[in-house]
Every structure is written in C-alpha cells, then in structure tokens.
Amino acid sequence: MKKLYTLSLVLFAxxxxxxxxxxxxxxxxxxxxxxxxxSPTDYTGYQNAAPIVFTGVGSDVxxxxxxxxxxxxxxxxxxxxxxxxxxxxxxxxxxxxxxxxNMVLSFGYNGSPTITLEQSVDGNTWTPxxxxxxxxxxxxLVQVDAxxxxxxxxxxxxxxxxxxxxxxxDDVQLSNGxxxxxxxxxxxxxxxxxxxxxxxxxxxxxxxxxGGSTAVTISTNAGTVSGDDPSSAxxxxxxxxxxxxxxxxxxxxxxxxxxLSATITSPPCNPIxxxxxxxSFDYAADAAVNxxxxxxxxxxxDIPTIAAGSLAYTGIPAVGNSLTFAGxxxxxxxxxxxxxxxxxxxxxxxxxxxxxxxxxxxxxFAAFGRSSDTGSYEGRLFIRxxxxxxxxxxxxxxxISTTGQWSDINFDQNQPVLVVVSYNFETDVLxxxxxxxxxxxxxxxxxxxxxxxTTPYTSFDTFKFRQNQNSNTPTMTIDALRIGLAxxxxxxxxxxxxxxGLKVYPNPVTNGILNIETxxxxxxxxxxxxxxxxxxxxxxxxxxxxxxxxxxSGVYVAKITEEGKTATVKFVVK
Numbered sequence: 092m093k094k095l096y097t098l099s100l101v102l103f104a105x106x107x108x109x110x111x112x113x114x115x116x117x118x119x120x121x122x123x124x125x126x127x128x129x130s131p132t133d134y135t136g137y138q139n140a141a142p143i144v145f146t147g148v149g150s151d152v153x154x155x156x157x158x159x160x161x162x163x164x165x166x167x168x169x170x171x172x173x174x175x176x177x178x179x180x181x182x183x184x185x186x187x188x189x190x191x192x193n194m195v196l197s198f199g200y201n202g203s204p205t206i207t208l209e210q211s212v213d214g215n216t217w218t219p220x221x222x223x224x225x226x227x228x229x230x231x232l233v234q235v236d237a238x239x240x241x242x243x244x245x246x247x248x249x250x251x252x253x254x255x256x257x258x259x260x261d262d263v264q265l266s267n268g269x270x271x272x273x274x275x276x277x278x279x280x281x282x283x284x285x286x287x288x289x290x291x292x293x294x295x296x297x298x299x300x301x302g303g304s305t306a307v308t309i310s311t312n313a314g315t316v317s318g319d320d321p322s323s324a325x326x327x328x329x330x331x332x333x334x335x336x337x338x339x340x341x342x343x344x345x346x347x348x349x350x351l352s353a354t355i356t357s358p359p360c361n362p363i364x365x366x367x368x369x370x371s372f373d374y375a376a377d378a379a380v381n382x383x384x385x386x387x388x389x390x391x392x393d394i395p396t397i398a399a400g401s402l403a404y405t406g407i408p409a410v411g412n413s414l415t416f417a418g419x420x421x422x423x424x425x426x427x428x429x430x431x432x433x434x435x436x437x438x439x440x441x442x443x444x445x446x447x448x449x450x451x452x453x454x455x456f457a458a459f460g461r462s463s464d465t466g467s468y469e470g471r472l473f474i475r476x477x478x479x480x481x482x483x484x485x486x487x488x489x490x491i492s493t494t495g496q497w498s499d500i501n502f503d504q505n506q507p508v509l510v511v512v513s514y515n516f517e518t519d520v521l522x523x524x525x526x527x528x529x530x531x532x533x534x535x536x537x538x539x540x541x542x543x544x545t546t547p548y549t550s551f552d553t554f555k556f557r558q559n560q561n562s563n564t565p566t567m568t569i570d571a572l573r574i575g576l577a578x579x580x581x582x583x584x585x586x587x588x589x590x591x592g593l594k595v596y597p598n599p600v601t602n603g604i605l606n607i608e609t610x611x612x613x614x615x616x617x618x619x620x621x622x623x624x625x626x627x628x629x630x631x632x633x634x635x636x637x638x639x640x641x642x643x644s645g646v647y648v649a650k651i652t653e654e655g656k657t658a659t660v661k662f663v664v665k
Contacts, residue, residue, distance in 0.1 A: 113194070114139070114184045114265040117165035118152055128153050128171070131179050136168060142183040142245075149177030150252075154419070155560070157390070158199045158261040161232035162276070162353050165262050169199070172206065172250075173257035181263070182214060184246040189267045194240040196220070196248075196265050202258025203228045207251045208235070212243040220248075229466065230261075240265065272349035273301035274321055279353055283336070283360035291336045291360035297329040297353055307346030313338050322346070336360045361385040363552075364427040366435075367575030368624030369648045369661070372397055373411030380414055380423050384622070389465045393420030395556060402440040402507040402570040406529025406582075408661055410646050411622065413570040417445070418561035424553045426462045427574060427624065431516060431550035434534070435459070435574070438511040438581040442568040443474070443481050443504050451563025453484075453491060459514065459551040468555065469548050470514050470521050474565070477501040481565070485512065485523040487544045496540045498525050507570075511581065519547040532582040574624070579657055590658045595649060599663035603640030607651060615653035622646050639664060 119136030129135075131147030153171045158164040170179045186194060200206070209217040220239050225231040240246070250260055277298035285291045295314070302321030309316050314334040319327025321344065334340050340355040362385055374383040376399035381388040388394055395416035401409035437459070453475040458468035473484040473491045481502055486495025502508050502525075511524040511532075522538040554574055558564050573581035592610030607617065617637055619628035627642060639647075642664045650659045 112264065112266045113186060113189060114143075114263070116143075116181070116263045118168040118170060118261060127151070131170060134168075142185075144182040145180070146182070147177070147179045149174055150179050153259075156201060156259065158201070158230050158259075159356075160230045161199060161262075162351075163232075163262055163264070164199060164230065167261075169201075169259045169261035170250075171257065171259050172202075172252040175252060175254055178249055178251040179260060180247060180249045182245065182247045184248065184265065185244055186240060186242050186246050186265070187244045189242060191240060191242055192238050193267050194242075194265060195237070195267075196235040196240055196263075198233050198250075198263045199230055199261035200224065200233045200258065201228070201230045201261075202256060204256030204258055205253040206258055206260070207253055209249045209251070210239075210241055211247040211249070212241050212245070214245075214247055217249060230259075232262075272347060272351075273304055274299060274307065274344065274349050274351060275301050276344070276351050276353050279355050281355060281358045283358055284332075286360050286362050292333050293336060293358055293360060294330065294332045295334060295340050295342075295355045297331075297342055297355075298327075299329065300326045302326065305347035305349055307344050307349055310343045310345070312341045314340065359387040359426075361387060361426060362625065364425070364624040365626055366427055366430070366624065367573065367580035367620065367648075367650070367659075368425065368427055369620060369622060369646075370425065370572040370624070371401070371411030371622050371646050372413050372570060372572075373622050373646050376412055381421070384425075386423050386425055388421040388423045390421050393418065393558070395421070395423050395558070398568055402442050402568060404440050404507050404509055404529075404571075407440065407509070407571050410661060410663070411570075413568050414556070414572075415566070415568045416556065416558050416564075417566035418558060418564045420558045422465070422555055422557045424460070424462065424555040425572070425574075426553045429550050429552045430576065433517070433576055434513055434515045435551055435576060436511065436513045436578060436581045437554055437572070437574045438509065439572040440507045440570040441483075441510050442507045442570075443502070443565050444568060445566035446476050446481055446504055447479075449476055449563060449565050451560060454559040454563040455486070455491075455557065456559070456564070456567065457510075457554070457556050459512075459548075460553045460555050461550065462553040468557070469551065470512050471495070472510065472512065472523075473497075476565075480504065483508065483510070483525055485521060485540070485542060487521055487542045488546075494542070494545075496523075496542060498523075498539055500525065500539075502526075514544070514548060514551070516548070519544045527582070529582050533578045536578075579659060590651060590653050590656050593651065593658055593660070595651075595660045595662060599665045600639055601665045603638060605637040605639050605649070605662065606635050607637060607649070608635050609653055611654060613653055615651055618650040620648045620650070 128151035131145045134152040150172045152168050157166040208220040211217045222235045279297045281295045283293045303325040306322045314331040318330035343352045374397045378397045379394040380386045398413045398415040455471040455473045457472040459470045460467040471486045484497035488494030513522045521542040525539045594608045614633040616631045
C-alpha cells in the first residue's frame with residue numbers, strides 16, 4: 092500500500108510544468124508491498140505503456156520513503172539504487188516534435204551519492220546530461236540544465252549510481268518550455284497560529300524570485316493572501332494566513348506565460364506536552380491513534396489503532412486501553428518539550444501476538460526523534476524473528492549490525508515485555524533494559540546492554556512508533572508508554588515506599604476529593620498530570636485533602652514530593 096510522507100515544518104516548492112508535458116512518469120500510485128521488490132524490468136505499475144519501455148539492473152521499485160517536499164511529488168512508488176552501477180533506463184520517448192532549446196527535464200531525487208544521467212537517440216551511444224543536485228539528502232526536485240535534451244523519435248534516458256550509498260528517483264517529467272516566465276517559487280514555511288487540542292489555524296509563506304516582469308494572479312484553496320506581490324516585486328515572500336489545521340494549502344500563480352503552483356502540507360498544531368508523559372491509551376477502542384490525544388501521523392497507509400484492554404506486567408497497573416499495529420502503514424509520534432541535557436527515559440510494554448507468518452528480517456519499530464525531522468530515528472529499538480520467539484535489540488545509528496546490539500534473551504509471543512531506553516546527553520550513552528524489575532528501578536539498575544553514541548544526539552522532542560513492510564512487521568501491541576527525565580518518571584508508579592507511609596485514596600475518586608497521607612504528614616508539593624502528560628494541578632500544601640472536582644473523568648498521575656523524596660501514583664477520577 093502507498094505511504095505518503097509529510098514534512099511538518101519546511102517544504103520546498105518547485106516550478107511545475109507550465110507548458111506542454113511531453114513525458115511524465117511517477118512509477119505508479121499502488122506501491123509494491125512484498126519483498127524482494129520488483130526490478131524496473133519486472134514492475135507493472137507504471138503510468139506509461141508501450142512504446143515506452145522500462146529496464147534496469149540492480150535497481151528496484153519500492154514503496155518505502157515516498158517522495159515529498161517538492162511541487163508535484165507523487166508520493167507513490169520510486170526507483171531505489173543501493174550499489175555501484177545499478178541503473179534505471181527508459182526507452183521510447185518521442186521528442187521529435189520539439190526543439191532542444193525549449194525542452195526541460197526534471198526528476199525527484201533522494202540521497203547523497205553520485206548518480207549520472209545520460210541520453211541516447213539510438214540506444215547504444217550515450218551522452219551525459221548535466222544537472223546541479225540541490226543540497227541535502229531528503230527529497231528535492233532536480234532541474235536539468237537547459238539546451239540538452241535531444242529531439243528524437245525514440246529518446247532513451249538512463250540513471251546510473253556511481254560508487255556506494257543509496258538513492259531514489261521519482262517523478263520524471265519532460266516538458267516543452269518555451270515560456271518567457273521568469274518567476275520562480277522557492278522555499279515555503281508554515282507556522283501554527285496556536286497549539287491546542289482543537290482545530291487551529293496556521294500561516295504559510297512562499298518565497299519567490301524573478302518577479303516584477305509579468306502581471307500575475309495568486310489564488311489559493313484556503314486562507315487570505317498578503318505579503319509581497321510578484322507582479323511588481325523582483326523578490327519577496329507571499330504570505331497566506333488563516334488556513335485551518337489539517338488543510339493542505341495549494342498556491343497557484345498564473346498570468347502571461349506563468350503557471351506555477353506549490354502544495355504546502357499543514358503542520359500539526361498540537362499542544363507541546365511537558366514531561367513526564369504517562370500515556371495509557373485510554374481512548375475509544377478502534378479509534379485511529381492520530382485522532383486521539385496529541386498523537387500525529389507523518390505518512391499515510393494503515394494508521395495504528397486503539398485496542399481494547401491493557402497489557403499485564405508485574406508492577407505496572409492495567410489501566411486504559413492499548414495501541415496496536417501490524418505491517419506496512421503510517422508512523423505515529425508524540426511530541427513533547429525539547430530535551431537537550433541530562434538524561435531522558437522512555438518505557439513501554441510490548442506484546443507480539445503474531446510473528447508466525449513473517450518472512451522478512453529485522454526491523455526497527457520505535458525511537459526518539461525530532462518533530463521537525465520525520466526521518467530522525469535515534470536510539471532505535473529493533474525486533475527480529477527467532478523461530479517461534481522474537482528478539483529485541485537497540486542501535487545508536489541506522490544499522491544494528493554496526494552500531495547496535497541484540498539481547499541475549501529470546502522472548503515468547505503473547506507474553507508482554509517491558510522495554511526501557513535512556514539517553515544521557517552528558518555522556519552520550521544509550522542504555523537498554525528488557526524486562527527489568529519495576530520495584531527499585533533506578534539509574535543504577537544494570538542495563539541489558541549499553542551503547543556509546545559516536546555522533547552525539549543534539550536534542551529530542553518526540554517519540555515515534557514505526558511500521559515497516561508486511562513481511563517484517565509482526566502484530567504488536569504497545570501499552571503504558573512513559574517518557575520522563577528520571578527513572579521515577581517511567582517505572583516507579585507503584586513504588587510508594589519512597590515516601591514513608593504514603594497512602595492515596597479513594598481510588599477511584601468519586602466525590603471530587605483525593606486524600607494523600609504520609610507518615611510525616613509534612614508540607615508537600617503535589618503535581619497531577621493527565622494521561623498525555625499535561626499538568627492539571629500544581630500546589631504545595633500541608634493538608635491531606637486535594638480538591639480534584641474540576642478534573643474530568645479519566646486516568647491521572649499524582650507526583651508527590653515531601654522532604655526531598657518523590658513518589659508517583661496513578662489514580663482514576665469517576
């Protein structure tokens with residue numbers, strides 16, 4: 092199934108075809124979902140049929156990492172290269188009715204290695220086509236240098252990877268230019284006008300150059316246009332305000348020979364959660380997770396859903412529901428305050444209920460990251476099949492074989508595993524714990540393994556769960572996700588002995604009064620957080636009675652600090 096990745100903050104809009112399109116190929120909208128992936132020679136999902144012929148050696152057509160961030164990005168299948176001399180070849184393009192001076196070639200590109208582009212009019216003799224590759228390693232639009240494409244009844248194009256690394260090609264388009272339009276669109280940006288749990292609005296900007304020579308009209312599908320006018324200004328920025336969150340903005344500029352457009356994806360305007368986060372997935376069963384709490388998805392495909400019931404593990408109460416996913420589909424994330432110092436911890440329960448039909452290899456399924464970069468996966472958690480069981484591992488980089496380690500223990504299906512991962516920004520060390528004892532867990536608890544991070548992480552502000560292909564992603568259930576800055580934020584929810592004589596009652600609260608008693612009954616600070624980590628109460632008191640009548644029904648966590656000791660307790664308000 093097709094995945095369409097979206098960037099939440101920065102996109103780049105390119106010049107779309109504003110004259111006759113001679114040839115266009117997006118490699119299909121229904122992406123292959125099985126491995127091995129089909130080669131260009133064997134793939135059947137192309138837009139173009141005979142006399143157009145597609146061939147390739149080593150390269151294949153994949154559904155992963157679909158194209159985004161440039162105008163016209165199709166977001167479907169793309170051609171993947173990952174070894175020296177792998178190539179894609181397209182034959183049979185008829186350009187005989189057009190002149191070299193007017194023809195313009197473009198294509199989407201992802202990666203950083205060198206890829207050569209050549210053309211041939213006889214299928215035997217190849218001539219290089221020059222282009223300038225825009226900086227970066229994510230998807231961007233490549234515009235081939237002018238006055239190169241040959242006029243031929245059967246033009247052939249060939250992309251060849253040179254050296255090591257991997258890259259992708261998508262959205263090949265050849266058009267007849269002949270336009271006197273000098274206007275070009277540049278970088279776009281989006282800013283949320285507010286960040287609430289409801290529908291907010293956002294403001295978008297589009298930079299431009301080459302204006303001032305043609306009277307143009309700017310039209311959009313939403314919002315109000317202001318800013319610089321490309322009819323009179325040589326360079327500037329177009330501003331579109333008041334666009335509803337969730338609405339993709341389409342900006343179109345027409346006039347004279349100009350016909351340009353940019354599509355800008357809505358940013359998620361969710362509240363930024365403060366730590367600690369205590370996510371019990373206490374939402375309606377079967378709901379898509381990106382529709383509840385402050386969860387967002389950043390591609391398309393199957394969205395992880397809420398499953399009825401909780402996972403059971405000694406020391407962790409079964410409260411609320413859980414999250415489930417299996418196979419190829421969307422990634423989801425939970426954003427929180429930026430952390431760039433000290434130590435950050437995350438814990439959750441993992442249950443694998445169906446690994447029997449999985450034929451693929453290892454896969455990473457969870458990681459820290461940065462909300463502004465959907466491709467950032469740091470402190471990755473990997474999973475692989477081990478006969479009728481499964482194995483867990485972690486990695487400091489993208490490849491567990493070179494930057495990571497597997498656990499020495501295999502785990503049974505349908506038996507929840509407690510996963511804990513931490514990163515220390517001062518020592519640049521990752522720690523992984525699998526099935527630690529909850530009671531007494533601390534920073535001194537011996538990890539399952541420790542990994543040094545040679546390229547230190549700069550910051551984290553999101554936690555992600557990732558689906559990969561159907562062939563290597565088992566059916567998983569996630570529960571009791573906790574993220575915090577201390578071990579007590581993630582694994583001491585039941586450990587009340589930190590404060591002598593601590594009693595919190597009644598549970599559930601039915602009359603709006605929560606009682607907190609201790610052996611000392613001294614002055615204490617009480618912070619109460621809802622299930623997504625939002626602080627709803629913060630007070631210092633010497634009394635035992637806490638008025639929670641203003642809280643809605645649901646699950647909460649009370650963080651109690653008295654005489655330098657802290658304990659956290661979960662309770663329910665009816």
